[in-house]
Amino acid sequence: MKKKVNIFWFRRDLRLDDNLGFFKALQGDFPVLPIFIFDAEILDKLPEDDARVTFIYETLQSMRNTLQNEHDSSIAMFHGKPLDIFNTLIEDYTINAVYTNHDYEPYAKTRDIAIKNLLESQNIEFKTYKDQVIFEKDEVVKKDGNPYVVYTPYMKVWKETFKSHNLDIYYTNNFLNNLIEHTRLPNLSLADIGFKTSTQKIKPYTVTPTLIQRYEDTRNFPAKDATSKLGPHLRFGTVSIRKMVKKAIAENNEIFWQELIWREFFMQILWHFPHTAERSFKSKYDRIQWRNNEEEFKVWCEGKTGYPLVDAGMRQLNETGFMHNRVRMLVGSFLCKHLLIDWRWGEAYFAEKLHDYEMASNIGNWQWVAGSGVDAAPYFRIFNPTSQIQKFDKELNYIKTWVRDFQELTYPQPMVDHKMARARCLETYKSALN
Structure with missing residues (x-):
């Protein structure tokens, strides 16, 4: 039997x-x-x-x-x-x-x-x-039952709800003798599933008290190795969200905690609005006449735009499967607004390359930079890829790490003039949205 x-x-x-x-x-x-x-x-x-x-x-x-x-x-x-x-x-x-x-x-x-x-x-x-979350689906919604589409009120209600929530840890060690006794269950090799070992490695996460305490001061500077690398581990569940929230609370760091809440905000947006996987949250943004130049997209993908901070981000992504979050905003804005390439193209490229790819966050953040999503940056906010260097990589340490030809004659000229691209973007968005 x-x-x-x-x-x-x-x-x-x-x-x-x-x-x-x-x-x-x-x-x-x-x-x-x-x-x-x-x-x-x-x-x-x-x-x-x-x-x-x-x-x-x-x-x-x-x-x-x-x-x-x-x-x-x-x-x-x-x-x-x-x-x-x-x-x-x-x-x-x-x-x-x-x-x-x-x-x-x-x-x-x-x-x-x-x-x-x-x-x-x-x-x-x-x-x-x-x-994989603390709160899901309809657990943090407005009084009328509708979902929040702006982060700050969602975050405040999330925290209020959390006060009356028991954050239990589910220790399984006492029950592992209830497993089936069978040490030779079917196994597979990577080759069996059509894959080979990748040369890129997903790094271990770092959530030390020091990193959490300094998080606010260091997280915006891509040259510092000051991010937790938690993304892939939360994505694949090699770490428990409950334990991470407990750590954030123990160190009393609101900013680190709020980053974890952003993840849940985007997850509930995708849950309530599944169409955002393919279409803009704000439907009128689907009227934008994207240029979608394939050659320019290829230049962006390869990190050869002639804007060093953009190129550093793309080359870091291509070489390591990781890109600093501050730089993600810039490269995303550059693609959508300087080149007028559809955010879905960038979203798909990140989905292929990012080790910490999480559908909800990727879509949420790409729609944020394009202006088409929930709680998005206004369409007229266009990052200047040159002045961003002064703010976030003044010593050029990040740029020099990833753009090794930065000071060589072979480094490309800017592929597009910032002033012209800005004016073109504003005109294109205005004509679509009005």
């Missing part, structure tokens, strides 16, 4: 401790079979040396090793379409329930409805939990 199990489906929560869905599964009445699915629907769109896939793979192997060595268990690895994988699992096991954590992106929501319907047709419960 087939063994009766509960399944826990790891997704954006690649950690064994303080993982709510995993915690709940382990407290059930049946042994837990942990699984991970390399989703072909997502992977087929990525380059074979994608650093994020390498990171996910290596993290999972580390988790498997821990479970094998310490708990006589493992994680079953699969590659394919989730619906097909679950059809196979239903044949191989008697499944009581499938546990997982919520995912809020449009594709994930559609996928999860299909999985839920399949499981329920077999009388299998599909149980999902809130794990």
Whole structure:
């Protein structure tokens, strides 16, 4: 007779401790079979040396090793379409329930409805939990139930709501003996899923008391290595948001805390307004007549615009999969406003390159620089890519690190005149919006 199990489906929560869905599964009445699915629907769109896939793979192997060595268990690895994988699992096991954590992106929501319907047709419960945010969906909304579309009032209500919220940590160690006893669950190599090990590496995060305390003073200067590198770890759940908020509170740093709240603000915007994945939040901005010059886009992508701070950001991104947040605003503004290239082009390029790519934040921030999103910069705010150097890289340390030909004769002349581009942008936006 087939063994009766509960399944826990790891997704954006690649950690064994303080993982709510995993915690709940382990407290059930049946042994837990942990699984991970390399989703072909997502992977087929990525380059074979994608650093994020390498990171996910290596993290999972580390988790498997821990479970094998310490708990006589493992994680079953699969590659394919989730619906097909679950059809196979239903044949191989008697499944009581499938546990997982919520995912809020449009594709994930559609996928999860299909999985839920399949499981329920077999009388299998599909149980999902809130794990990657403190507040989700309708938990922080206006008194009339409508979502906030401006960050500051959202942030204030978020903090008020938080005061009466118990920030529990879900320690799983006491329950890991409830895992299925099987150290040889199916494994995969990167080659099995069509990938190879990336030369780019996702850096460990740094959330020391010193970094948090100095965060406000140092975070705007790209030459300083003063950002937490938390992005990819929050994205893939190798770190718990609950533990990070506890750290921010312990150090009493409002700015660091508010950065974590920005992430949730953009997540609830995407949840309430899924159309923003493809269209402007402010619909009239979809009337803008973008120039969309492919040659100019290529120059921007390669970091050869002739504006050193823009080029430094793009070259840092291309070489490392990371770009300093202050510089992201500048390169985004330059693409949309100096070159009049659709924000969706930039959003797609960042989605391909950024290790910390998070759909909600990427879309939210690109629409912010284009002026088309929630709480966006006004369209007439156009960053001057030269004066920004004086503000944020006065000693040229960041520029010299990434633009190695900066003082060479080979370094390109500015591809567009700032004054002309500014006037052209204002004229184009005005004619679309009026």
